[in-house]
Amino acid sequence: MQVTAMDIYRLLPQTNCEICGEASCMAFATKLSEKETQIELCTELESDQLEKLESLLAPAVREITFGTGDKTATLGGDEVLYRYELTYYNQTPLVIDVSDNMDDKAFQDRVKTIEEVEFERTGEKLRLDAIALRNASGSKEKFAETAGKLKKSKLPLVLCSMDPEAMKAALEVVGDEKPLLYAATENNLEDMANLAIQYECPITLFVNNDLEKMKELSRTLRAKGIKDIVLDPSTYVGNGIGDTIDNFVMIRRLAVEENDEDFRFPIIGVPAVTWLYEKDDVQGGIKEATIAATLMNKYADILIVHGTNIWELIPMLTLRQSLYTDPRKPQAVDPGLYEFGEVDENSPVLLTTNFALTYYTVEGDLKSGKANCYLLVLDTEGRAVDVSIAGNQFNGKSVTDIIKHSKIEDKVKTRTLIVPGLAASISGEIEDESGWEVLVGPRDSSAVADFLLKLKNKG
Amino acid sequence: MDKMTQLLKLLEKTDTIELHEFKLDIDELELQLMPLVQRAVQKQAEVITKKLIPSQPFELPVHDYPGEVAEVQLGAGTRKPILLGGQKALYRFEEPQPNPPVVTFDVFDIPMPGLPRPIREHFSDVMDHPGDWAKKAVKDFGANMVTIHLIGTGPKVMDKTPRQAAADIEEVLQAVDVPLVIGGSGDPKKDPKVLEAAAAAAEGERCLLASANLDLDYRKVAKAAMDYNHAVLSWAITDINMQKTLNKYLMKEGLTKEDIVMDPTTCALGYGIEFSIDVITRTRLAALKGDKDLQMPMSSGTTNAWGSREAWMKKDEWGPTDYRGPIWEIFTGLTMMLCGVDIFMMLHPSSVQLLSEIGSTFTKEYLETDVPNISNWITELGV
Ligand code: B12
Ligand code: SF4
Numbered sequence: 050m051q052v053t054a055m056d057i058y059r060l061l062p063q064t065n066c067e068i069c070g071e072a073s074c075m076a077f078a079t080k081l082s083e084k085e086t087q088i089e090l091c092t093e094l095e096s097d098q099l100e101k102l103e104s105l106l107a108p109a110v111r112e113i114t115f116g117t118g119d120k121t122a123t124l125g126g127d128e129v130l131y132r133y134e135l136t137y138y139n140q141t142p143l144v145i146d147v148s149d150n151m152d153d154k155a156f157q158d159r160v161k162t163i164e165e166v167e168f169e170r171t172g173e174k175l176r177l178d179a180i181a182l183r184n185a186s187g188s189k190e191k192f193a194e195t196a197g198k199l200k201k202s203k204l205p206l207v208l209c210s211m212d213p214e215a216m217k218a219a220l221e222v223v224g225d226e227k228p229l230l231y232a233a234t235e236n237n238l239e240d241m242a243n244l245a246i247q248y249e250c251p252i253t254l255f256v257n258n259d260l261e262k263m264k265e266l267s268r269t270l271r272a273k274g275i276k277d278i279v280l281d282p283s284t285y286v287g288n289g290i291g292d293t294i295d296n297f298v299m300i301r302r303l304a305v306e307e308n309d310e311d312f313r314f315p316i317i318g319v320p321a322v323t324w325l326y327e328k329d330d331v332q333g334g335i336k337e338a339t340i341a342a343t344l345m346n347k348y349a350d351i352l353i354v355h356g357t358n359i360w361e362l363i364p365m366l367t368l369r370q371s372l373y374t375d376p377r378k379p380q381a382v383d384p385g386l387y388e389f390g391e392v393d394e395n396s397p398v399l400l401t402t403n404f405a406l407t408y409y410t411v412e413g414d415l416k417s418g419k420a421n422c423y424l425l426v427l428d429t430e431g432r433a434v435d436v437s438i439a440g441n442q443f444n445g446k447s448v449t450d451i452i453k454h455s456k457i458e459d460k461v462k463t464r465t466l467i468v469p470g471l472a473a474s475i476s477g478e479i480e481d482e483s484g485w486e487v488l489v490g491p492r493d494s495s496a497v498a499d500f501l502l503k504l505k506n507k508g
Numbered sequence: 509m510d511k512m513t514q515l516l517k518l519l520e521k522t523d524t525i526e527l528h529e530f531k532l533d534i535d536e537l538e539l540q541l542m543p544l545v546q547r548a549v550q551k552q553a554e555v556i557t558k559k560l561i562p563s564q565p566f567e568l569p570v571h572d573y574p575g576e577v578a579e580v581q582l583g584a585g586t587r588k589p590i591l592l593g594g595q596k597a598l599y600r601f602e603e604p605q606p607n608p609p610v611v612t613f614d615v616f617d618i619p620m621p622g623l624p625r626p627i628r629e630h631f632s633d634v635m636d637h638p639g640d641w642a643k644k645a646v647k648d649f650g651a652n653m654v655t656i657h658l659i660g661t662g663p664k665v666m667d668k669t670p671r672q673a674a675a676d677i678e679e680v681l682q683a684v685d686v687p688l689v690i691g692g693s694g695d696p697k698k699d700p701k702v703l704e705a706a707a708a709a710a711e712g713e714r715c716l717l718a719s720a721n722l723d724l725d726y727r728k729v730a731k732a733a734m735d736y737n738h739a740v741l742s743w744a745i746t747d748i749n750m751q752k753t754l755n756k757y758l759m760k761e762g763l764t765k766e767d768i769v770m771d772p773t774t775c776a777l778g779y780g781i782e783f784s785i786d787v788i789t790r791t792r793l794a795a796l797k798g799d800k801d802l803q804m805p806m807s808s809g810t811t812n813a814w815g816s817r818e819a820w821m822k823k824d825e826w827g828p829t830d831y832r833g834p835i836w837e838i839f840t841g842l843t844m845m846l847c848g849v850d851i852f853m854m855l856h857p858s859s860v861q862l863l864s865e866i867g868s869t870f871t872k873e874y875l876e877t878d879v880p881n882i883s884n885w886i887t888e889l890g891v
Contacts, residue, residue, distance in 0.1 A: 131786075131789050131790075131793075132782070132785065132786065133785075133786035133789065133790060146889070148889070148891050150891070151891050155891065168826075170778070183886045183887070183889065184886060184887070185886065185887050185889065185891070187887060209886045210886060211883065211886065231886075234883065255883060257879075257881050257882075257883060258875070258879055260566065261566040264563070264566045268560065268563055271560055272560055283879070283882055283883075284882070285879045285880070285882065287865075288868075288869055288872070288877045289877055289878075289879040289880070290866055290869055291600060291869030291870070291872055291874070291877060292874060292875060292877060292879060294599075294846075294869075295599060295600060295601040295874045298599055298601070299568060299569050299601060302569040303569050306569065307564075307569055309563075309564065310560070310561070310563070311563060319882075319885065321885065321889060322882050322885045322889075324889055324890060325882065325885060325888055325889060328890075331831060334831070335831060335834065335835055335838070335858070335862065336862065338835055338838075338839070339835075339838055339839075339842065339862050339866070342838070342839045342842050342843065343842060343846065343866060346842070346843050346846045346847075347846060355889065358827060358831075359825065359826060359827045360826060360827030360828065360831045360832045360835065361831075361835070363818060363826060363827075363832070364777060364818070364832070364835045364836060364839045367777055367778040367818065367839075368777060368781075368839055368843070370778075371777065371778060371781050371782045371785075372782065372785070374782055376782070376786060406778075406779065406780075410817070433780075493817075495817070495821065
């Protein structure tokens with residue numbers, strides 16, 4: 050459902066006044082259609098035209114932000130069913146639950162753990178995004194009091210209670226921080242909706258495996274003027290996961306293909322329910338991660354997870370990063386000459402490719418191994434070592450070029466190049482073309498620091 | 509403060525924005541401005557009842573598909589047959605798929621000291637004999653199928669002769685009655701000869717010969733399959749056009765859609781899985797839209813997952829590899845399964861089990877499973 054520049058142009062004032070910074074309304078329309086500018090930059094729009102444009106430009110799935118200031122998380126915003134058609138927007142926020150009946154020490158420890166999770170991959174620091182406070186105690190005072198403690202947290206908040214009284218009590222304390230409310234149900238819809246309106250918070254709609262009912266209730270919320278809705282058709286683990294996948298897919302299809310206004314909202318998945326049935330830390334963790342992966346693959350825009358073991362979170366963070374890479378852009382770093390540690394004219398010279406995964410893996414290994422060396426990063430248009438050898442971007446000639454262009458020959462006395470083990474097959478070619486001697490390094494860069502050490506001790 | 513932070517600071521308390529003569533890289537602006545601008549726009553209305561455009565009645569968003577996936581039988585003769593593929597729709601709410609996804613356990617013709625420890629642990633007692641290894645996979649871990657990789661035939665490995673490979677196949681055929689996938693060593697010169705000898709040894713058993721690709725004599729592989737009643741794995745490297753070409757060539761040799769399984773290549777989680785997601789999704793959609801050259805079931809070499817360092821590398825900050833490895837395999841396979849893959853080559857027993865559990869739901873009807881009401885999870889979940 051891609052909007053064309055012409056569709057947009059029709060709704061613009063067509064005066065070419067240039068206030069928006071573009072030379073013409075058509076130029077502005079083109080940028081808008083490519084999501085490269087904001088409609089607010091055209092100040093000349095009548096309010097009804099603005100509203101029409103807004104709805105024309107709105108993504109198929111509404112984009113919702115909760116939290117305030119530098120504590121926010123954004124979800125939704127997708128336009129397509131399959132990532133290859135465009136890209137997916139706004140990585141699925143990963144939210145971890147805490148309950149309001151933990152003793153204070155355990156509570157503080159858990160919050161700290163959640164805030165500190167960090168896993169570095171291809172130069173990006175991957176982290177968790179929010180905290181979901183559960184009203185496990187059933188007491189509204191406890192819920193409000195615990196919510197108050199989370200004011201100090203660095204992460205935005207999801208408030209989980211089906212009891213409007215408890216929700217109200219908590220909102221009186223943290224309502225100004227615009228938490229995501231979880232959840233309005235058929236039984237509490239009026240009261241919860243009123244709280245969402247009063248505090249201007251996004252609200253989740255929970256319905257037990259019944260999309261027809263979900264449509265009806267979503268409509269009710271919309272009729273009240275509520276715009277920020279998150280849909281929860283229930284997460285089932287075990288055999289019920291089939292229904293959950295179906296529901297998620299149908300909601301997304303209705304939004305993207307049918308343009309059904311009642312379903313044009315982000316979907317929330319709750320893999321945490323795994324722990325209703327699993328008590329074993331390891332089995333439960335593996336199962337919960339499996340459910341999370343399933344739902345993230347099939348359109349979950351936000352997930353609530355219970356497990357905090359790093360081995361469970363790393364695969365989730367990695368899958369999320371992969372799903373949300375932009376298929377239109379190569380994942381590459383700048384080619385050229387990089388330095389590690391202390392370098393001088395006697396430092397060894399290494400070679401790798403500019404594929405982000407390759408570069409950052411090698412970089413990580415050189416840093417953690419405290420290596421002192423030069424690293425030449427070859428432009429392979431973002432391809433890994435053996436991929437670019439197979440595709441002929443990595444060959445004697447391209448290596449010779451980078452040796453020349455980087456002026457490495459002015460910096461070091463050595464004329465020995467250390468190449469990845471996987472490049473052994475082209476070492477002769479490199480030697481012939483560049484005049485450098487080639488030393489084949491280990492296959493995996495985790496062994497490279499050791500390799501350099503041995504080399505140094507030898508000579 | 510750089511320009512961007514200054515701007516953001518300014519915007520923090522603002523509801524409307526006017527920008528004059530403002531120059532900045534627009535990509536950067538887009539990324540960082542989006543949430544703020546949205547918030548300015550999304551102020552929710554007071555309690556009012558809005559007139560909404562009348563809604564359409566609720567209907568399941570089911571599509572019509574002109575094409576369907578071929579059904580491929582593996583196993584015949586003394587093997588229990590297994591069917592792959594046969595989908596007439598993308599999702600089960602449209603029409604449940606006739607056959608559940610299938611897992612085949614990897615077994616090797618040599619002891620494979622290089623296998624990750626969490627795997628060796630389960631099979632160390634049987635690794636000297638592929639027959640025993642296969643038996644254990646079937647009896648103890650419920651494998652639907654077994655893949656025997658004839659790695660030992662590799663010129664740089666043990667350079668076993670095609671005749672020795674045939675003997676290994678016979679051993680495995682004797683040991684188990686599930687269908688087999690027969691894999692070569694990856695040597696493009698030798699594989700066709702090895703596969704031919706193996707195909708002859710397994711005559712009439714309908715194994716899957718892995719693999720035919722454009723870098724080797726695929727004609728020989730196709731011929732062996734036709735002469736001895738087997739199916740062929742058609743392998744292209746994450747390239748839908750290459751896949752189409754290869755399938756066409758194989759069909760020109762006389763194979764039919766019912767004799768071919770495709771391997772569009774599984775890049776592991778974190779190692780390019782997004783390339784596989786895109787290619788596999790597009791391949792399955794093409795099949796359902798009626799592209800006859802892509803209407804075969806698909807296979808995933810899920811074991812590639814063990815090559816990722818997050819799966820095997822010892823590193824205390826990442827937790828034990830005992831859990832990381834299996835999860836890496838599950839995530840990789842599961843992601844492929846959700847894109848339409850039908851058969852999975854896997855190594856670890858617990859990964860196999862979890863994948864199969866989810867896969868088994870694909871053949872059931874929507875809303876026919878008893879589901880609990882989980883609305884109480886907020887109060888019932890432990891701390
Ligand atoms: C993902 C992938 C792709 C992706 C590309 C992803 C990318 N941006 O590079 C796509 C789908 C596009 C692709 C395309 C192709 N691919 Co491909 N691909 C892979 C796959 C699955 C993973 C590659 C990867 O990401 N590796 C991870 C990175 C981090 O590894 P790396 O760069 O090698 O870095 C490591 C080491 O080399 C070393 N290292 C790196 N730098 C340095 C430096 C020093 C000094 C040292 C000591 C060590 C070191 O440490 C690093 C960390 O471990 C591999 C199979 C596999 N599992 O390896 C096949 C594979 C590399 N591809 C292959 C092929 C044939 C191709 C194609 C030619 C297919 C085709 N016919 O079109 C094309 C080529 C495209 C081109 N170049 O024009 C073959 C190569 C066979 C060969 N060795 O000749 C492989 C091995 C698959 C196979 N088994 O056949 N591929
Ligand atoms: S500000 Fe509006 S009216 Fe003026 S040129 Fe830009 S788009 Fe056209």
